[in-house]
Amino acid sequence: MNQDQISPAQLELLLKMAGKQLHIDPQALRRQLENGDLSALGNQQQQIQQQMQQLLNDPQKMQELLNHLR
16 A cells, blocks of 8 residues: 555544544445535534645645554
């Protein structure tokens, strides 16, 4: 695996953490995000959407976040 990619286990951890914060089932959140539906992000949707997009577009930042969570 390329070190700029996250593992399935890391993705699950991120989904669980985000789901907990957003009060949504992690698998439902995964389905919504995979379909480009960011409505689960709630009232702060625009700000969070921008932050998530930046994170998803920057593998190095994603890896830093994952390293911080370990």
